[in-house]
Amino acid sequence: MSVTTPSKLQKMIDSGNFAVTSEVGPPRSADGAVIEHKGNLIKDYVDAINVTDNQTSVCRVCSLACCIRLKLMGLEACLQMVTRDRNRIALQSDILGAASFGINNILCLTGDHQHFGDHPKCANVFDLDSIQLIQTVKMMRDEGKLLGGHEFAVRPQMYIGAAANPFAGPNVAMRVSRLAKKVAAGVQFIQTQCIYNMDTFKEFMKLMVDRGLHEKVAILAGITPMKNVGMAKYMQKRVPGIDVPDDIIRRIGGVPKEKQAEEGLTLAVEQIQELKEVEGVRGFHIMAIEWEEKVGEIVERGGLFPRPQLA
Amino acid sequence: MIKAVPKPLEEVLGQVKDFTKVLIVGCDGCVTVCEAGGMKEAKVLASALRLYFTQAGKQAQIDETSLTRQCEKEYLAQLSDKMDIYDAVVSLACGCGVQYMAEMYNNKIIYPGVDTCFLGVNEERGLYVERCQACGRCILAETGGICPIARCSKRMLNGPCGGSDAGKCEINKDIPCGWELIYERLKTLGQLDRFEKPVDPKDWSTSRDGGPRTIVREDLRI
Amino acid sequence: MRLQYPPNVRIIEVPCTGKVDIMHLLMAFEYGADGVIVVGCLEGDCHYSAGNLYAKKRVNRVKEILDKVGVGGERLAMYNLSSGMGGRFAEIVREITEKIMELGPSPIRVATGKATGPIAEVTT
Ligand code: SF4
Ligand code: SF4
Ligand code: FES
Numbered sequence: 319m320s321v322t323t324p325s326k327l328q329k330m331i332d333s334g335n336f337a338v339t340s341e342v343g344p345p346r347s348a349d350g351a352v353i354e355h356k357g358n359l360i361k362d363y364v365d366a367i368n369v370t371d372n373q374t375s376v377c378r379v380c381s382l383a384c385c386i387r388l389k390l391m392g393l394e395a396c397l398q399m400v401t402r403d404r405n406r407i408a409l410q411s412d413i414l415g416a417a418s419f420g421i422n423n424i425l426c427l428t429g430d431h432q433h434f435g436d437h438p439k440c441a442n443v444f445d446l447d448s449i450q451l452i453q454t455v456k457m458m459r460d461e462g463k464l465l466g467g468h469e470f471a472v473r474p475q476m477y478i479g480a481a482a483n484p485f486a487g488p489n490v491a492m493r494v495s496r497l498a499k500k501v502a503a504g505v506q507f508i509q510t511q512c513i514y515n516m517d518t519f520k521e522f523m524k525l526m527v528d529r530g531l532h533e534k535v536a537i538l539a540g541i542t543p544m545k546n547v548g549m550a551k552y553m554q555k556r557v558p559g560i561d562v563p564d565d566i567i568r569r570i571g572g573v574p575k576e577k578q579a580e581e582g583l584t585l586a587v588e589q590i591q592e593l594k595e596v597e598g599v600r601g602f603h604i605m606a607i608e609w610e611e612k613v614g615e616i617v618e619r620g621g622l623f624p625r626p627q628l629a
Numbered sequence: 630m631i632k633a634v635p636k637p638l639e640e641v642l643g644q645v646k647d648f649t650k651v652l653i654v655g656c657d658g659c660v661t662v663c664e665a666g667g668m669k670e671a672k673v674l675a676s677a678l679r680l681y682f683t684q685a686g687k688q689a690q691i692d693e694t695s696l697t698r699q700c701e702k703e704y705l706a707q708l709s710d711k712m713d714i715y716d717a718v719v720s721l722a723c724g725c726g727v728q729y730m731a732e733m734y735n736n737k738i739i740y741p742g743v744d745t746c747f748l749g750v751n752e753e754r755g756l757y758v759e760r761c762q763a764c765g766r767c768i769l770a771e772t773g774g775i776c777p778i779a780r781c782s783k784r785m786l787n788g789p790c791g792g793s794d795a796g797k798c799e800i801n802k803d804i805p806c807g808w809e810l811i812y813e814r815l816k817t818l819g820q821l822d823r824f825e826k827p828v829d830p831k832d833w834s835t836s837r838d839g840g841p842r843t844i845v846r847e848d849l850r851i
Numbered sequence: 852m853r854l855q856y857p858p859n860v861r862i863i864e865v866p867c868t869g870k871v872d873i874m875h876l877l878m879a880f881e882y883g884a885d886g887v888i889v890v891g892c893l894e895g896d897c898h899y900s901a902g903n904l905y906a907k908k909r910v911n912r913v914k915e916i917l918d919k920v921g922v923g924g925e926r927l928a929m930y931n932l933s934s935g936m937g938g939r940f941a942e943i944v945r946e947i948t949e950k951i952m953e954l955g956p957s958p959i960r961v962a963t964g965k966a967t968g969p970i971a972e973v974t975t
Contacts, residue, residue: 638916639919642919669874672874673874673877676874676877676881677916680877680922681920681921683958683959683963684921684922684958684962685921
């Protein structure tokens with residue numbers, strides 16, 4: 319269905335096994351050991367490791383440097399790239415740089431607005447949006463061409479990913495439409511927003527399947543374990559585009575404080591089990607926010623371990 | 630129209646406090662409509678400055694006037710015979726008017742009296758909201774008459790992003806998500822097919838990144 | 852209505868406080884008034900519906916300006932009274948006059964020597 323790249327993530331997805339990805343957030347200092355440490359914590363449990371790109375608009379070590387570090391450790395990295403901070407020259411330049419180190423996965427995002435982060439007074443860029451970034455990577459890879467028209471020989475071999483949020487407004491049908499647009503632009507895999515509202519997600523997937531879109535793009539379902547009821551409430555109230563139903567709050571809040579983390583992990587595992595049965599789900603993207611040490615447990619208990627070894 | 634707000638009085642005071650002859654010049658154009666820099670505001674500012682100088686025990690001449698437009702030489706020229714009287718001028722026009730005044734009266738100190746903000750509409754008296762960022766290549770025909778550049782906080786051409794929530798933008802619950810508005814309008818117009826077609830990267834060279842933009846209308850020039 | 856209020860008060864009648872413009876208030880101070888009070892109908896009782904609400908905003912705006920230019924916003928105040936509250940009106944005027952006396956002459960009058968004695972202006 320789509321262009322084959324050397325990406326190990328693509329290989330796993332194309333093999334028909336459930337793929338597993340996770341992500342690590344770089345530090346807000348020049349400490350390179352952090353990524354090394356986080357990478358080592360999860361490397362045996364996932365097929366590729368995303369590195370976030372100044373997530374929530376907070377300035378951190380760049381995704382590109384961290385991806386290179388992971389690559390040099392022999393791990394499969396996925397370069398997250400937001401269009402908020404760089405124009406098309408810088409974006410394409412970073413894509414070429416990543417490819418020059420053999421990084422083969424990219425996640426194309428628009429990015430959170432800078433208003434959320436630690437530099438709310440900065441100018442944003444948004445020269446491109448996520449869909450245009452997908453188009454750009456595809457053009458670079460398949461045509462060996464930059465947006466400016468320059469043609470080159472050594473092409474970035476990128477497996478192209480993007481995000482989708484079935485829970486954002488205005489309705490699920492529009493969210494499917496928007497994903498269809500990403501597919502038209504050339505996206506190959508999707509990591510979804512973290513899923514708490516199963517009914518909405520299933521409705522979303524049904525529309526995807528009805529349109530045959532699930533065959534054109536691999537959906538990795540987003541899983542974020544809740545550490546405690548405070549986090550659940552925060553996500554429900556404060557994080558735009560995340561839908562946490564009340565029964566989840568009740569469930570996590572219904573157990574004593576010291577048991578809440580355990581309950582959150584169990585919930586994540588149950589979500590994985592349930593999502594495995596949903597047509598079109600091809601794997602999982604586990605976002606354990608500053609809780610990387612639990613990724614292994616979730617993967618194991620979710621029946622996704624050991625990771626298949628592909629030739 | 631261009632929307633502006635009066636600058637904080639203390640800022641203007643700080644700039645003119647060492648002069649003794651100051652002219653305040655309003656503009657009868659856009660800044661009058663948004664009540665930031667018309668004759669009325671010129672009078673208020675002049676009065677405030679007079680009170681300030683008087684209470685400080687300083688003799689000062691503060692006068693006010695207003696021009697039809699400050700973005701045209703013909704109107705600016707109306708000041709030519711009195712300009713010599715003043716040490717400094719506070720222009721209450723938009724940034725264009727202030728600059729044009731400075732260009733025309735090269736040796737005069739000109740201060741801006743308003744903060745020029747955006748191109749917008751009067752939703753109500755005292756409530757002005759941006760609608761256009763003068764990108765130089767209007768795409769409203771494709772977006773249901775709603776501008777994604779001005780009304781999406783990330784000026785996305787393929788929105789909405791994953792942060793839009795119940796019709797509101799992720800940055801603020803009081804701001805409508807521009808892309809949800811576009812979606813709804815396209816639906817009303819029966820043009821939802823447009824929505825699934827990716828829009829290519831925009832040529833921003835006609836927009837703010839292209840240096841001072843110039844329109845040459847040969848059909849209008851003599 | 853014969854009420855006792857201090858003689859150094861000048862009353863300026865307007866049809867509605869909505870008619871009182873920012874410039875009227877500023878000019879009163881430019882002309883040397885030591886204080887100004889604006890007296891309008893009770894909120895909700897304006898004969899022109901919202902005149903007194905506009906007036907309140909303008910008064911606040913002018914108070915801010917007076918503070919910033921060194922005259923002092925406390926020299927300006929607004930009160931809302933009904934027509935049956937003549938006694939209260941006189942009382943307010945007395946109070947304000949005393950307060951203004953305490954504040955002393957406006958710096959504008961001091962600088963220009965414009966007026967002869969303490970003056971409070973009242974608009975109704
Ligand atoms: S597309 Fe450009 S010209 Fe048209 S309304 Fe938007 S910013 Fe203005
Ligand atoms: S929520 Fe809507 S308006 Fe706000 S940035 Fe996203 S698409 Fe644009
Ligand atoms: S009539 Fe408007 S305040 Fe009295």
